[in-house]
Amino acid sequence: MEFFKYSRTFDFMSKSKLAMLFSTILVLASYAILATKGLNYGIDFAGGTVVQVKYDTKAPIKAMREKLKANKLFDGASISEFGSPDEVVIRMKTTTGNVTQDIGDVTREVLKGTGAFEVRRVDIVGPKVGSELKEKGIMSLVLAILSILIYVAFRFEWRFAVASIVALVHDVSIAMGAVALFAIDVNLDVLAAILTLLGYSLNDTIIVFDRIREGITKSKKANLTEIINESITRTLARTTLTSLTTFFVVFTLFMFGGEIIHAFAFTLLVGIIVGTYSSIFVASPILIFFGFDVKGYHTKLAEKAKREAEKNRMREQFESGVM
Numbered sequence: 001m002e003f004f005k006y007s008r009t010f011d012f013m014s015k016s017k018l019a020m021l022f023s024t025i026l027v028l029a030s031y032a033i034l035a036t037k038g039l040n041y042g043i044d045f046a047g048g049t050v051v052q053v054k055y056d057t058k059a060p061i062k063a064m065r066e067k068l069k070a071n072k073l074f075d076g077a078s079i080s081e082f083g084s085p086d087e088v089v090i091r092m093k094t095t096t097g098n099v100t101q102d103i104g105d106v107t108r109e110v111l112k113g114t115g116a117f118e119v120r121r122v123d124i125v126g127p128k129v130g131s132e133l134k135e136k137g138i139m140s141l142v143l144a145i146l147s148i149l150i151y152v153a154f155r156f157e158w159r160f161a162v163a164s165i166v167a168l169v170h171d172v173s174i175a176m177g178a179v180a181l182f183a184i185d186v187n188l189d190v191l192a193a194i195l196t197l198l199g200y201s202l203n204d205t206i207i208v209f210d211r212i213r214e215g216i217t218k219s220k221k222a223n224l225t226e227i228i229n230e231s232i233t234r235t236l237a238r239t240t241l242t243s244l245t246t247f248f249v250v251f252t253l254f255m256f257g258g259e260i261i262h263a264f265a266f267t268l269l270v271g272i273i274v275g276t277y278s279s280i281f282v283a284s285p286i287l288i289f290f291g292f293d294v295k296g297y298h299t300k301l302a303e304k305a306k307r308e309a310e311k312n313r314m315r316e317q318f319e320s321g322v323m
Contacts, residue, residue, distance in 0.1 A: 009233045012280055013225045013288065019281035023170055026274075030177020039176070042185030042263075043091070043125050045134040051090040051107050052121035055114075058085045063114045071110050073103075083259040087120075137191045144195055148202055156209065163286035164205045167278040171201045171271060178270045179263075189264040197271035200246075204239065204279040211235050212284065224292055228284050243276040 043050050053059070061079050068074040074092060082089045090107070104119045111117065125133075148168065152161040175197055179190060211231040219227050250272060254265035 009226075009230050010236070012229055012232050013285060016281060016285035016288070019277075020285060023278070023282055026177075027170055027173045030173045030180075033177045033180045037180050037183070039180055039186045040183045041134070042187035042190075043123055045137065045186060047093070047125050049090075049092045049103060049125075050121070050123040051103060051119060052082060052087070053090065053107065053111070053117050054087045054120050056086070056116040059088045059117075060114050061088060064088070064090075064111060067110050067114060071106070073106060074110070083262075133188065137188065141191065141194065144198055148198060152202075155206070156213075159287055159290045159292050160209050160213070162290065163283045164202060164209065166286055167205050167283040168198060168201055170278050170282050171197060171274045174274045175267055175271045179267055182266070184263045184266060187263065189261070190267050193264045193267035193271065196268060197275060200271065201275035201278065204242075204275055205283045207238070208232060208235055208279045208284065212287070224288055228287065232280055232284065239276060239279070243272060247272050 059081070061081075064079055068077050068079070068090070074090070077090050077092045079088055079090050081087065103124065104122045107119055107122075145168070149161075149165065152164050155161070156164070172194060175194065178184075179186065184190065208231070211234055212228055215227045215231040216224075219230070247269070250265050250268045253261055254269055257265055
């Protein structure tokens with residue numbers, strides 16, 4: 001199935017300055033949001049207790065608050081809807097130190113008289129465990145980024161490598177800014193979404209860069225802008241189909257997957273959009289900004305081919321006994 005005919009080349013780079021300005025504004029806005037609002041760490045990283053309660057009818061949140069206030073165990077607890085009006089979660093920043101005390105049983109006892117309900121889930125994470133999870137999560141993110149840096153450094157010419165790293169920073173910054181803006185709880189699932197975004201964004205950028213490098217190698221044109229426009233146009237069908245199919249799957253999870261997977265799906269949705277955008281309008285223009293020399297690249301390729309031919313000639317002479 002062919003959605004795009006290659007008889008026409010789209011002039012993407014004519015919009016690159018406007019796109020870079022737009023990206024700069026988004027990234028700076030994301031950093032401003034992260035600096036002012038900060039990240040809303042969930043139970044995985046901050047520690048605490050979460051109790052999920054489902055009622056047969058609409059949850060009487062006001063009555064629940066009055067009941068919980070009477071028990072010191074629930075001091076400072078917050079109650080919020082969890083996907084539907086009949087389901088709520090009770091969040092506490094503290095944990096019970098009594099190992100024989102079942103927080104689920106205590107909740108059932110405290111909420112007696114508020115209606116027919118069931119306790120569906122109880123999650124307890126101590127502050128020490130939460131701190132360790134946060135440290136390990138940050139470490140895994142740093143190791144993933146370092147691995148990508150090493151791979152890109154060996155895989156591409158340095159301008160391509162710098163452009164791909166800038167695109168990654170752009171995507172992660174905007175995704176984290178969106179998470180902070182909408183007060184999404186940052187748990188292990190959000191971290192998993194960010195790691196997935198790193199791989200998705202880099203893969204998309206590398207495919208575009210491979211086609212650009214192929215265009216530089218095979219094309220007789222010396223104008224880098226024209227080569228980039230032609231290369232992106234040729235990958236447009238693949239990029240559109242891949243991004244749309246991924247987007248629709250994640251959007252389905254976001255809409256119908258329930259609150260449990262909401263944060264993961266939201267982070268990925270933002271990441272897919274900005275990752276596809278950055279591969280075209282962020283990573284590619286950076287090659288032009290750094291002054292990538294097409295003629296110089298052709299010269300390097302010619303010299304490399306000459307050296308390889310000379311090595312092969314000497315190897316053949318050695319194997320035949322002629323020196």
